[in-house]
């Protein structure tokens with residue numbers, strides 16, 4: 001069974017939207033410029049032109065497609081606990097998408 005398709009329109013590329021009040025507050029609070037959430041990539045308004053950041057968040061979406069809903073979110077939590085944010089394999093992969101060019 002392909003858990004990736006259909007569910008929350010996840011097989012469709014997420015919409016890239018500027019953070020409103022709520023997400024702006026959350027992102028600034030945790031010190032992030034953007035975040036992937038199901039169906040969307042939310043980016044701070046002042047970072048909307050940052051192509052690398054978009055590549056970073058799109059990479060998280062590809063991880064989500066590749067590993068499935070449960071696999072992705074469980075790994076995200078586990079990697080955070082096991083390796084910390086900076087050294088999380090998902091983050092390392094996303095950073096190479098962000099800064100590695102292509």
Ligand SMILES: [Zn+2]
Nearest residue numbers: 056060091094
């Ligand atoms: Zn990331």
